[in-house]
Amino acid sequence: MSEVNPLLVAFDEAPFSRIKNEHFKPAFLSALEDARKEIDDIVKNNEAPTYANTIEAIEFCGQHLDRISSLFFNLNAANTNETLQGLAQEISPLLTEFSNDITLNDDLYKRVKAVYDSRQTMDLNPEQITLLEKKFRHFTRNGANLSEEDKKRLREIDTALATRKLSFGENVLAETNKYELHLQDPGQLEGLSEGVVEAARQLAESRKKEGWVFTLDYPSYLPFMKYAKNRELRKKLYLAFASKGFHGDKLDNTGLVMEISRLRFERARLLGYESHAHFVLEERMADTPQKVMDFLDEMLEKAKPAAEREFQQLKDFARDTDGIADLQKWDAAYYSEKLKKKLFELDDEQLKPYFKLENVLDGVFRVTEKLFGLRFEAVDDVDKYHEEVITYRVFDEEGKFIALFYADFHPRSGKRGGAWMTSFKPQYRKGGKNQRPHISNVCNFTRSTKTRPSLLTFTEVTTLFHEFGHALHGMLADTEYPSLSGTSVYWDFVELPSQLLENWCYEKEALELFAFHHKTGEVIPMELINKIKASATFQEGMATLRQLSFGLLDMAWHGKDPSGVKDVKAYEAAAFEATRLFPDHQDTCMSTAFSHIFQGGYSSGYYSYKWAEVLDADAFAYFKEEGIFDQETAQKLRRHILSKGGTEKPMELYVRFRGREPRLEALLERAGLMKKTA
Structure with missing residues (x-):
């Protein structure tokens, strides 16, 4: 048999352990x-087009395909292999073709347009109106009114983009995996903590090597750049990290950067837009490239x-401390950490013992419970795609099932770098049943070793809270339609819940819920809490400039015609000019590893991290006014933002929560970029 x-059979929870690589292609077909x-x-329905038989029918079309796609592409990001990567290159064009077949189907578009044109005669609620407008715009914005010749070219562009973006990401992952800094002289480890050294030794042992191995994965790379005294080794590791996809070999991404940006520009012009950014920002809070x-x-x-x-100040400190006359990028983290320790008597090594991964995860659960009444129950009867994944069922205060939550916290060779939230199943209501979501957080945190648990840096703590903020947006969704549910919102609004939740990491009331010394159980001392708060704005100007540089680079690639670009590095350098502090180096390039904009969905949208900071600073100021665990404020957040997804315009939802539009001053005050008013 x-x-x-x-x-190929219906399922609710993903049957990961039973899925084999060879199952995917026939399932997709x-x-x-x-x-x-x-x-x-x-299309063939003889009845006149209605909201139900056309708009809702399209919305719920292909649900099984959507489930398979979510499983496949999430695995390709978090637990990939060469077979999956090859399949992705085969399957992506098929999905793109299908998407185009829908959007460019004249008969289907006519039905959608007929419903849209008669919308004033219908008794639709705000969510239904939003869905109708979204479906109509999807057709008009993606080629429904093009000539047959232009439709053909649009299909070619979309197919090319689908495969090129995959190749870009595969190259970045391969570059990350292939590099290692193998050290055998103990003297080269000076400055590194015992835990970092042990992790490097353990990694070397796993690769059957003597000594210590450091990689380009963040938990290995960042501690080395912060603490390793050997400047030449810091330089070596930094140059490897900052030159991914920029070596002129088979993994070089310069050609893909130019090809992807040019194809996006051509697509936008074909559709009647001035640039890719003009096309994207039409459906963002920012509206236009000029506003961005x-x-x-x-x-x-x-x-x-x-x-x-x-x-x-940093240059002076490096010169006075070690006689460094030419401060370079590979010196930045090292001397910044030393300067922070001098100014605030604080560094990550003091804090890490209080941030055991399991405790921090329990802490974000407890913060969530106090805010929204959620309860997280660890379970071992949920199928997983990797043994390191941990699973939870989430319930509300009345014991009602809210969501399934997967957590995947450590780096491995088949997992791309960074941290993200994703979904294996969206929330929606259909047939009288509220389908609850299956949400996942994927991170790359420091592993435990033989002698110590996984202890997080404070940055990793805020990252966990950040991604969990996205997870809450997905878990607490309560909408009719999957395409409007959870994080299906404007991309410059999606970062609000995630960045907002980070704020609790700096508050005494929250820290005392989970920041316990992993050996003694002692709660984090008030002295350290005060130092964390005092150092919160340390080098905030430099950090802001760095974020702005990425946003400006994104807009340089997508806000104008890139067809004349001959040299990726030179073009990037010009985009960075207004934000440059450190000397540039010809053998490094940001664009060739900028996965957010060339592989992910942030093209013309990287500014949204800073944009959302305005929202989150203003929103947290509200919590500070009322109390960081104030139930009424928390319920407003849940009712007006977290549960609403993309059912209404973001600013309308925000004003409903806050009572007014956000103010830039809240961010400037928090960042220490303006004096607080009396």
Whole structure:
């Protein structure tokens, strides 16, 4: 009896342990065939187009295909292999073709347009109106009104983009995996903590090598850059990190950077937009590239004087401490950490014993419980895609099931770098049942070793809270339609819940819930809490300038015609000019590893991290006014933002929560970039 493909039968929780690589392609082909039939049924319906038989029918079309896609592409990001990567290159064009077949289907578009044109005669609620407008715009913004010749070219562009973006990410992952700094002289480890050294030794042992191995994975790379005294080794590791995809070999991404940006520009012009940024920002809070540039310029004006003062202070400190006359990028983290220790008597090594990973995770659960009444129950009966994944069922204060939560916290060779939230199943209501979401957080935190648990840096603590903020946005979703649920919001609004939750990491009431010394159980001393708060704005000007530089680089690639670019490095250097503090180096390049904009969904949207900081600073100021665990404020946040997804315009939701629009001053005050008013 032949084995049943687990992806070809209905499932709720993902059957990870039963899925084999060879199951994916036949499952995709079958689901695509089913989804095409569903579209045909909508088109061939003899009844007049209505909201239910056209708009809702399209919304719920291809649900099985969506589930398979979410499993496949999440695995390709968190637990990939060469077979999956090869399959991704085969499957992505098929999905792109199907998407184009829907959007460029004249008969389907006519039905959608008929419903849209008669919307004033319908009794639709705000969510239904939003869905109708979204479906209509999806057609008009993606080629429904193009000539047949232009539609053909659009299909070619979309197929090319699908595969090029995958190749970009695969190259970055391969570059990260192939590099190692192998040390055998104990003297080269000076400055590194015992825990960092032990982790490097353990990594070397796993690779059957003597000595110590450091890699480009953040938990290995960052401690080395912060604490290793050997300047030449810091330089070596930094240059490897900052030159990913920029070596002129088979993993070089310069050609892909130019090709992706040019294809996006051509696509936008084909659709009648001035640039890719004009196309993207039409559906963002910012509206236009000019508004984005005005925002970035305003932030640059506020931050640059502070950044230049901080940089001069750092240069003086490095010169006075070690006679460094030419401060370089590979010196930045090392001397910044030393300067912070001098100014605040604080460094990560003092804090890490209080931030055991399990305690921090329990802490974010407890913060969430106090805010929203959620309870997290660890379970071992949920199928997982890797043994390191931990799973929880989430319930509300009344014991009602809210969500399934997966957590995957450590780096490995098949996992891309960084941290992200994703979904294996969205929330929506159908057939009288509220389908609850399956949400995942994926991070790359320091592993435990033979002698000590996983102890997080404070940055890793805030990262965990950040990604969990996204997870809450998904878990607490309560909408009718999957495409409007959870984090399906404007991309310059999606960072609000995540960045907002980071604020609790700095508050005594929250820290005392989870910051216990991993050996003694002692709660974090008030002295350290005060130092954390005092150091919160340390080098904030430089950090802001760094974020702005990424936003400006993104807009340089996507806000204008890139077809004349011949030299990726030179083009990037020009984009960075207004924000540059450190000397540049010709053998490094940011663009060739900028996965957020060339592989992920942040093209023309990287500014949104700073944009959302305005929102989160203003929102947390509200909590500070009322109390950081004030139930009424928390319920307003849940009711007006976290549960609403993309059902209404973001600013309307924010004003409903806050009572007014956000104020930039809240961010400037928090960042120490302006004096607080009396």
